[in-house]
Amino acid sequence: MDPAALRNRLLVVTGMWRDATDEPLPKLPPGDPVAQIEAFELRVVDLMFAEATPETARRVADRTWDLVHDRPDDDPVKRRVVEGHEQLARMSAPRGVPDPE
Numbered sequence: 001m002d003p004a005a006l007r008n009r010l011l012v013v014t015g016m017w018r019d020a021t022d023e024p025l026p027k028l029p030p031g032d033p034v035a036q037i038e039a040f041e042l043r044v045v046d047l048m049f050a051e052a053t054p055e056t057a058r059r060v061a062d063r064t065w066d067l068v069h070d071r072p073d074d075d076p077v078k079r080r081v082v083e084g085h086e087q088l089a090r091m092s093a094p095r096g097v098p099d100p101e
Helices: 003-020 033-051 058-068 078-091
Strands: none
Touching: 003 033, 003 058, 033 058, 033 078, 058 078
């Protein structure tokens, strides 16, 4: 992977971490930089989905989509975001409105 693209991914996910939590940045385990950043992205996405409320669901969906919108559909982080968006949509749907399925 292009080093500049990898650096940009790290910068974006670091900013998302800082917005999502007051915890210090986690220490990345030694290994392949692509795998390290992907694991960090998955951690941030999971954290954001876990802390989402009906009031924040749309903002969380927008932020997580910004992270992955230009990635291929088989990207693990994009797949997790798509799954999470389905949960966010159910969470933010007005009560009493039937599910369209």
